Amino acid sequence: MNAYNIAVIPGDGIGKEVVPAALRCLEAVADIHGGLKWNWTFFPWNCEYYLQHGEMMPEDGISTLKQFDQIFLGAVGMPELVPDHISLWGLLVRIRRECEQSINVRPAKLLRGLDSPLRNPEPFDFVVVRENSEGEYSQAGGAIHSGEDELVVQNAIFTRRQTAKAMKYAFELAAERRQSVVSATKSNGIVHSMPFWDRVFEEVGAAYPDAAARSVHIDALCAYLVMRPQQFDVIVASNLFGDILTDLGGAIMGSIGIAPAANLNVERKYPSMFEPVHGSAPDIAGKGIANPIGQIWTAKQMLDFMGYPELGELVLGAIEDSLSAGVKTGDLGGTATTEEAASDILARIYQRGK
Numbered sequence: 001m002n003a004y005n006i007a008v009i010p011g012d013g014i015g016k017e018v019v020p021a022a023l024r025c026l027e028a029v030a031d032i033h034g035g036l037k038w039n040w041t042f043f044p045w046n047c048e049y050y051l052q053h054g055e056m057m058p059e060d061g062i063s064t065l066k067q068f069d070q071i072f073l074g075a076v077g078m079p080e081l082v083p084d085h086i087s088l089w090g091l092l093v094r095i096r097r098e099c100e101q102s103i104n105v106r107p108a109k110l111l112r113g114l115d116s117p118l119r120n121p122e123p124f125d126f127v128v129v130r131e132n133s134e135g136e137y138s139q140a141g142g143a144i145h146s147g148e149d150e151l152v153v154q155n156a157i158f159t160r161r162q163t164a165k166a167m168k169y170a171f172e173l174a175a176e177r178r179q180s181v182v183s184a185t186k187s188n189g190i191v192h193s194m195p196f197w198d199r200v201f202e203e204v205g206a207a208y209p210d211a212a213a214r215s216v217h218i219d220a221l222c223a224y225l226v227m228r229p230q231q232f233d234v235i236v237a238s239n240l241f242g243d244i245l246t247d248l249g250g251a252i253m254g255s256i257g258i259a260p261a262a263n264l265n266v267e268r269k270y271p272s273m274f275e276p277v278h279g280s281a282p283d284i285a286g287k288g289i290a291n292p293i294g295q296i297w298t299a300k301q302m303l304d305f306m307g308y309p310e311l312g313e314l315v316l317g318a319i320e321d322s323l324s325a326g327v328k329t330g331d332l333g334g335t336a337t338t339e340e341a342a343s344d345i346l347a348r349i350y351q352r353g354k
């Protein structure tokens with residue numbers, strides 16, 4: 001029996017509603033498999049915690065998390081309580097950086113049973129590899145003066161090491177898929193960091209002669225994802241561009257609420273963090289109507305990373321079975337509650353697994 005210690009951080013808003021749904025699915029696959037056991041440890045780190053303690057997590061929070069096998073997180077942020085840059089940097093970004101989760105893997109595919117908002121889309125299946133440790137998400141810079149003289153400088157930081165690491169991961173991933181890598185750039189307007197990004201992309205790509213590699217400006221790339229998403233296999237992007245592309249990826253699937261994400265420590269030196277693309281959705285939090293699919297699909301990514309791809313496939317198949325049976329939450333045009341959608345997926349996991 002393999003027992004795994006998982007740190008669970010439901011976080012804010014709908015994170016607290018969709019995480020329990022995903023944990024039930026993970027318990028179900030462990031029950032079916034018979035040889036693995038989850039030991040959950042819950043951490044109440046969120047914006048309410050910040051209001052009580054003046055920090056999103058304790059100072060030793062990272063060293064605590066590093067003792068676990070993996071981290072399973074819902075969502076962070078309640079802007080009415082805590083400014084978003086404080087909640088994000090105090091929890092999510094801290095974990096990403098201090099657990100060295102420098103690769104963020106975010107797939108998007110036209111799932112069976114889903115109606116994309118795109119008109120007559122051809123089946124698409126791409127993965128965005130988002131550089132997760134630096135880039136535009138930078139504390140370098142500052143502000144001076146005030147009023148009419150106020151001045152702010154925000155420096156993006158790109159290193160050869162992390163840029164090449166994300167690109168190498170993208171090419172390795174493409175080698176197992178359809179051998180195509182598109183780099184998201186903006187080297188016409190951004191004159192230092194993006195020509196550098198392009199240069200590293202060419203250097204890394206030279207080691208993968210079998211891969212079709214090309215650079216596409218981010219504005220055009222967003223348009224292509226709407227017009228012909230089926231053309232894409234692997235997309236590698238900076239921290240900010242990857243963030244934006246993956247809400248778009250969720251949207252063209254049918255909802256931001258179904259898109260999964262894996263913040264990977266690829267060296268497996270520290271735990272990775274599995275948390276969906278979406279946020280805490282304050283606009284629907286507390287109503288019991290959030291779509292649990294993003295969190296449940298994220299659980300599939302954790303199973304895959306931990307060496308249980310057959311269980312991961314079982315989870316995604318159950319999600320598609322549920323969608324095909326028409327069980328859909330409001331974001332997908334249905335009337336199912338979070339509980340109804342989660343229970344249906346859970347039942348279909350058992351149906352598939354027996």
Ligand SMILES: NC(=O)c1ccc[n+]([C@@H]2O[C@H](COP(=O)([O-])OP(=O)(O)OC[C@H]3O[C@@H](n4cnc5c(N)ncnc54)[C@H](O)[C@@H]3O)[C@@H](O)[C@H]2O)c1
Nearest residue numbers: 075076077078079084256257278279280281284290291331
């Ligand atoms: N990784 C994260 O935890 C993460 C990601 C994005 C935003 N945030 C934070 O979340 C808060 C809200 O940000 P936002 O509104 O820009 O983004 P959001 O992803 O929370 O919501 C965007 C839209 O998508 C909908 N949505 C998101 N997840 C859904 C789900 N599972 N089911 C149904 N609908 C869903 C929301 O209702 C909203 O209309 C902010 O504090 C922000 O900082 C956190």
Ligand SMILES: O=C(O)[C@@H](O)[C@@H](O)C(=O)O
Nearest residue numbers: 088092243276277278279
């Ligand atoms: O900006 C971020 O990285 C997060 O707030 C969120 O948008 C994400 O995509 O994880």
Ligand SMILES: [K+]
Nearest residue numbers: 074075276278
């Ligand atoms: K999230």
Ligand SMILES: [Mn+2]
Nearest residue numbers: 243244247277
């Ligand atoms: Mn985002």
